[in-house]
Amino acid sequence: MCPSRSLALLAGLLAAAQAQAEYPLYTGERLTLGRKVWIENCETCHAYGVAGAPVATRPELWTERIAKGKQVLYEHALNGFYGPMGTMMPARGGNDALDDEEVTAAVDYMMRLAAPTSTEAIPTQ
C-alpha cells in the first residue's frame, strides 16, 4: 500500500476512534450493551443525519419521537419504519444478525443521548 494511502487510512481510523470516545458511557449492563451496538450499527446514520435520520445528540429532533413511547420506538427499530417525510428507518438498522435485546438496548442508549433527563429514556430491562 502506498504511504499516503495508509496515512489517510490511519487518519480515518483515528477520527473514528475519537468520535467513539465522545459518546458517554452510562452505568448498567443494558446501556453498556446499547452503546456498543449503537456505535457499531446505528451511529453511521444517527450521528450525522444520513438519509434523514434524527441526530442522536439533537434533543429537539427527538421530543416528538420519544412522546410516542418507548415500545413504539422499539417496534420501529426492530421492524423498520417510514416517517411522514418518506424517510426510512431500516429494520434492525439493516443488520439482521442483531437480536431483539441488542436492537432495543441501542434504542435505550440513543434515547439517553437524545433526552438524558427523560424518564421515558430510563431503561426498564
Ligand code: HEC
Ligand atoms: C441507514 C441509516 C440508518 C441506520 C443505520 C439506522 N437508522 Fe434509525 N432511523 C433512520 C431514519 C432515516 C429514521 C427516521 C425515519 C422517519 O421518521 O422518517 C430513523 C429513525 C429511528 C428511530 C425513531 C423511530 C420513530 O418512530 O420515530 C429509532 C428508535 C431508530 N431509528 C433506531 C435505530 C437503531 C437502534 C439503529 C441501529 C441498530 C438505527 N436506528 C440505525 C436511519 C437509520
